[in-house]
Structure formats: structure tokens, C-alpha cells
Amino acid sequence: MVHRPWHGTKFSSRAMVDNAKKIVYCAVNAQNSDKPISTNPPKWSSTIPHLQKPSLFSQHLPSPFDKSSPDPKANKKPISLWPGMYHSPVTNALWEARSQIFETLLDPPKDAPPQIELLTKTPSQSRTSILYNFSSDYTLREQYRDPWNEVRIGMLLEDLDALAGTISVKHCSNEDSITRPLLVVTASVDKIVLKKPISVDFDLKIVGTVIWVGRSSIEIQLDVIQSTKEASGASDSVVLTANFIFVARDSETGKAAPVNRISPQTEREKFLFEEAEARNKLRKRKRGDRKELENGEISRLEALLAEGRIFCDMPALADRNSILLRDTRLENSLVCQPQQRNIHGRIFGGFLMHRAFELAFSTAYAFAGLVPCFLEVDHVDFLRPVDVGDFLRFKSCVLYTELENSDQPLINIEVVAHVTRPEIRSSEVSNTFYFTFTVCPEAKARTNGFRIRNVVPGTEEEARRILERIDAEALQSGKAQCMNKET
Numbered sequence: 001m002v003h004r005p006w007h008g009t010k011f012s013s014r015a016m017v018d019n020a021k022k023i024v025y026c027a028v029n030a031q032n033s034d035k036p037i038s039t040n041p042p043k044w045s046s047t048i049p050h051l052q053k054p055s056l057f058s059q060h061l062p063s064p065f066d067k068s069s070p071d072p073k074a075n076k077k078p079i080s081l082w083p084g085m086y087h088s089p090v091t092n093a094l095w096e097a098r099s100q101i102f103e104t105l106l107d108p109p110k111d112a113p114p115q116i117e118l119l120t121k122t123p124s125q126s127r128t129s130i131l132y133n134f135s136s137d138y139t140l141r142e143q144y145r146d147p148w149n150e151v152r153i154g155m156l157l158e159d160l161d162a163l164a165g166t167i168s169v170k171h172c173s174n175e176d177s178i179t180r181p182l183l184v185v186t187a188s189v190d191k192i193v194l195k196k197p198i199s200v201d202f203d204l205k206i207v208g209t210v211i212w213v214g215r216s217s218i219e220i221q222l223d224v225i226q227s228t229k230e231a232s233g234a235s236d237s238v239v240l241t242a243n244f245i246f247v248a249r250d251s252e253t254g255k256a257a258p259v260n261r262i263s264p265q266t267e268r269e270k271f272l273f274e275e276a277e278a279r280n281k282l283r284k285r286k287r288g289d290r291k292e293l294e295n296g297e298i299s300r301l302e303a304l305l306a307e308g309r310i311f312c313d314m315p316a317l318a319d320r321n322s323i324l325l326r327d328t329r330l331e332n333s334l335v336c337q338p339q340q341r342n343i344h345g346r347i348f349g350g351f352l353m354h355r356a357f358e359l360a361f362s363t364a365y366a367f368a369g370l371v372p373c374f375l376e377v378d379h380v381d382f383l384r385p386v387d388v389g390d391f392l393r394f395k396s397c398v399l400y401t402e403l404e405n406s407d408q409p410l411i412n413i414e415v416v417a418h419v420t421r422p423e424i425r426s427s428e429v430s431n432t433f434y435f436t437f438t439v440c441p442e443a444k445a446r447t448n449g450f451r452i453r454n455v456v457p458g459t460e461e462e463a464r465r466i467l468e469r470i471d472a473e474a475l476q477s478g479k480a481q482c483m484n485k486e487t
Contacts, residue, residue, distance in 0.1 A: 119174060119260040123209045123269045126171045126220075130163060132204040141200050148440075151198040153361075153374050154354035156224070156240070161186070161350030163208050164220045164244035171210045171218060172248055172259050182257050183249040185382075186349050187217065190243035190279070192377040198239050202228050211243075211269070212276030216256040218246045219276045243276075297467065304463040308456040322454040325462050328398035330363045333420075336390045347386040352417060352431060353377075356394060360413040360435040363396040368411060368452060370443040375410070378434035378472075384419065386430050391420040393427075398455050399434075400466050409452040411437045412469065434469065 134141045146152045168184045198204065205225045212219040224240035250257040264270040308325075311318045334355075336347050357377075364372035386392060395416050402410035415433040420426070444450050457463040 118258060120263050121171060121210075121260050122263055122265050123211060123272075124265070126167050127207065127209040128163065128167050128170070129205055129207045130159070134200055135203050145200045148371060149200055151200050151204065153194070153198075154357040156198070157192070157353040157357055157377075158348075158350030159206065160192075160222050160224075160242050161189075161244070161348070161353060163206055164222060164242075164246070167208050167210060167220050168218050168244075168246040171213075171262075174260070182259070183251050183254075184218075184246050185249055187245045187247045188382065189353075189377070189380040190219075190245065191379055192240065192242040194240050194374055194376060196239050197373070198224070198226055199228065202226050210262055211272040212280070213259055213262040214280060215258055216248045217280075218248070218259060219280075220244045220246070221272060221276075300467055301460060301463045304457055304466060305460065308458045308463075311456065312458055319454075321451065322456050324458045325397055325399070325455050325466075326458055328363065328367050328455060329396065330359060330366065331393065331395045332359055333391065333393040336386060336388055336392055338388050341388050345388060347388070347390070347392075349382065352386065352392075353380075353433070356415040356417060356431070356433040357435065359394050359396045360415050360433065361437070363398060363413050363415075364411045364435075364437040367398050368437075368439050370439050370447065370450065372411065372437035373440045375436045375438055378436070380431060380433055382431060384428060384430050386417075386419055391422060392430070393418045393420055399469055400455050401452050403452055403454065407441075408438045411439075411452065413437065414465070414469070 132140060132144070134144070144151050144155055165184060165186070172182045172184060203226070206222055207225060208220055208222040210218055211221045220243065222242045222244070223238050224242075225237045226239045227237045248257045248259045249255065262273070264273045307319065307322060311322070311324050332355075340347050340351050357374075361372060361374070395418065397414055399412045399414040401412065413435045415435065416429060417431040417433070418427050419430045439450075439452070457466055
């Protein structure tokens with residue numbers, strides 16, 4: 001997905017506009033990055049224009065880099081006047097807070113050359129924070145509340161994606177308005193881990209910074225922090241961690257482009273850089289590791305398929321504590337609308353993660369029969385972009401369960417996003433998401449004899465998908481242990 005500033009449609013009430021202005025405060029200057037975030041919001045535009053919808057199936061959407069735009073002055077409009085860009089209350093305010101930086105980037109000189117002399121920046125120069133005043137802002141609290149008085153994880157995934165995109169653009173900027181800016185493309189999202197439930201009654205802060213830079217790739221770490229009465233220290237306050245990986249592209253050629261270097265300063269920054277460097281090397285060796293894991297796969301497939309064949313051939317004799325994978329499936333679909341795009345006409349990546357999470361949560365809920373607790377999102381690769389007008393189908397299933405720990409049984413959900421084009425009879429996978437849930441202990445305690453069922457494949461293709469995920473989890477776990485030993 002391409003990350004550039006966007007702007008949303010008109011809010012349904014003036015209160016929502018004022019709310020968006022208050023909830024986000026960004027640390028812009030490096031010298032202020034370690035100081036408490038200011039409680040004075042920036043000045044905002046008092047009105048938001050109505051959306052002017054382009055044709056849903058238009059082949060080309062206006063872009064600030066589009067030299068053939070019918071309105072040559074469109075490139076010089078401030079970000080607040082760009083219509084139709086996707087937003088949540090937080091992402092809208094986040095882009096506005098970055099408006100001066102982005103408006104410089106969006107108006108490069110004609111025939112501007114690429115950046116040749118790379119800068120060396122410190123992690124503190126890209127460090128950015130956003131604050132959610134849940135304890136004092138009723139409107140904001142209601143927007144993010146789920147039915148169980150916790151924060152909606154899907155909306156939080158949107159905001160994480162928006163913040164990571166902002167940080168990556170800030171790091172790539174040379175701030176001289178002479179060279180043409182880079183496009184920052186999401187390559188992947190590393191594992192997102194929820195360490196403890198996130199209450200909607202206490203203030204929340206997301207802090208993100210660049211921790212590693214390669215030739216054209218950038219890794220950004222985000223920490224979600226919430227201080228409650230039970231938290232005893234700074235480390236106890238981190239409730240969620242996430243790592244996003246971006247690749248820079250030349251805005252003219254579309255090819256990979258070098259990015260500004262990074263110079264870690266503190267011991268903590270050096271430690272995070274070394275960890276990210278090790279992860280990058282491990283990713284490059286991933287294909288070789290997969291080939292080694294294929295030995296003995298036939299016998300494992302047969303063992304998985306044995307019980308599934310009983311379900312298919314002799315259902316009356318099948319184990320009542322098991323269920324076929326295909327019987328856990330759910331699906332939804334949508335046509336991607338202009339309001340869901342970013343400024344380059346592509347669908348916002350956070351929107352896709354949000355929709356995938358909501359379907360995964362519903363799948364786990366329907367499968368377990370009790371409220372599921374989210375634990376983590378596994379590594380996500382962005383295989384192809386999603387455009388306005390695309391027919392998007394999300395298909396989910398319970399891929400497998402882990403029942404060894406009766407106190408915390410694990411439900412592993414797969415969600416596959418397909419870009420479907422009925423006119424040309426084609427369907428391509430855009431993203432595959434893997435979510436892990438368990439069952440809330442409070443809900444389980446109120447149910448006598450509760451048990452999670454085992455999921456078995458009915459086809460060889462399903463069995464292979466299960467084995468691939470189990471192997472990937474084992475591989476990541478082993479690599480994490482090796483990295484911990486090395487550090």
C-alpha cells in the first residue's frame with residue numbers, strides 16, 4: 001500500500017470534527033521528542049468540504065504527482081482540501097498535524113531530480129506520538145469502545161498503519177523541496193502482539209520510530225502504551241507492539257530508491273537496530289528454511305487427513321469433539337469505494353487490516369461460542385495493491401486449534417483477501433492474514449464443560465495450508481529463541 005496524506009469526508013457532526021482536533025498531538029522536532037507531549041492542540045481548519053465523488057470505475061484518480069491533471073492548480077491545494085481520502089478520527093488529525101511537511105513534499109519543482117546525497121538521521125528525529133484522551137473525552141471513548149468495554153482492535157490497526165506511514169515519509173524527507181519525493185510502500189507487517197487487554201477507560205498513547213534502515217527498506221517499531229492502576233512500571237504499560245516494514249520507490253520510475261541512513265545513538269536504539277538487522281537476514285534465508293521443512297511432509301499430511309476422511313466418508317462415526325475446516329468458514333465482500341483510498345488512489349492498508357480483523361473475530365466467536373480474546377497478528381505480506389472499484393472478497397476459516405494448554409486454548413484464524421474482477425473472470429490474492437485468539441477466562445469460567453473443538457482438514461490442499469502455518473510458527477519461534485541467545 002502507498003502511504004501518503006489523505007483527507008476524509010465530512011464528519012456527521014461538528015463535535016466529531018472538534019474531537020479529531022483534540023486527540024492527537026505529535027512530537028515534530030527532534031529536540032522535543034523526549035519531552036512530554038504538548039496538551040495544546042494545533043490550529044485546525046474549521047470546516048471540512050463535502051466529498052466530490054469521482055466515477056467509481058474511473059481508471060485514473062487525481063494525484064499530486066500527476067502532470068496530466070486537468071487542473072494544474074490541484075497540486076497546490078493544501079491537504080485539508082483534498083477530497084475523499086480515507087480517515088478515522090485519529091488518522092485525519094494525524095495527517096493534518098503533518099500538513100506542513102507533506103505539502104512541501106507534494107509540490108516538488110517541475111522535472112525535479114531524485115535525491116542523490118543521502119542524509120544520516122537519528123531515530124529521535126522520526127519519533128512520533130499520538131494520544132487518545134479516553135478518560136476525559138466521552139465522544140472519543142464511544143468511537144473506540146467495543147461491546148466489552150475494550151478498545152476496538154480493528155480501529156487500532158488502522159491507526160498503527162497510518163502512524164507508521166507518517167513516520168516512514170518523515171524519515172525519507174530531505175526537507176529541501178529541490179529533489180522529488182519518494183513513494184513509501186508497505187512491504188509487510190511483522191507480528192503484532194497484544195500483551196494485555198486495552199481498556200477504553202484509560203488514556204492511550206502510541207509511540208513509533210524508525211529502528212532500522214537498509215538500502216531502500218525501513219523498519220518502524222510501534223509501542224501502544226496504557227498506564228492503569230495495576231501497571232507498576234514503564235514496561236508494564238506497553239500493551240501492544242508492532243513492527244512495520246516499508247520500501248521506498250522513486251515517484252517517477254516506480255523502482256526501489258535508496259533512503260536516508262540511520263544512526264542509533266542510545267544503547268536501546270543500538271539494541272533495536274541489531275535485532276532488526278538479524279530479522280532482515282533471517283527473512284532472506286526464509287526460502288531455504290522452508291525447503292528443509294518439506295522432508296517427511298507426506299506422512300504428516302496422511303496423519304492430518306485420516307480423521308477428515310472419517311468425517312467425509314462415515315460422518316456418523318466421526319469424533320464429536322472435532323469439526324471439518326470447511327464448516328468453520330465465513331465470508332464477506334465489498335466494492336472498494338473512493339472514500340477508502342489514499343491520496344494516490346490505492347485503498348488504505350489499515351482499512352484492509354480492519355476489515356480482516358472484524359471477520360476473523362466473528363469467525364472465532366461463532367466457532368468457540370464465547371467471546372474471543374485477541375492475542376496477535378502474524379506476519380503479513382502485501383502481495384498486490386487494491387484499487388478503487390475492485391471487488392474485494394474476504395474469506396475466513398479456523399485453520400487449526402492448539403488445545404495443549406486447557407487454560408489458554410488457541411484459535412488460529414486465516415483470512416484471505418481476494419481481488420475479484422467479474423468482467424475478465426479473474427481473482428487474485430491481495431493479502432493473507434493470520435490471527436490468533438483465545439477465549440476470555442471470565443467467559444469460560446461461567447460455562448460448565450466448555451471445550452474448544454479440534455479442526456481437521458477434508459482435502460489435501462487444506463492439510464498443506466495447516467502444515468505450512470504450523471511450520472511457519474515453529475520456525476519463527478525457533479528464530480526468536482536463537483536471536484535471544486545471540487543478544
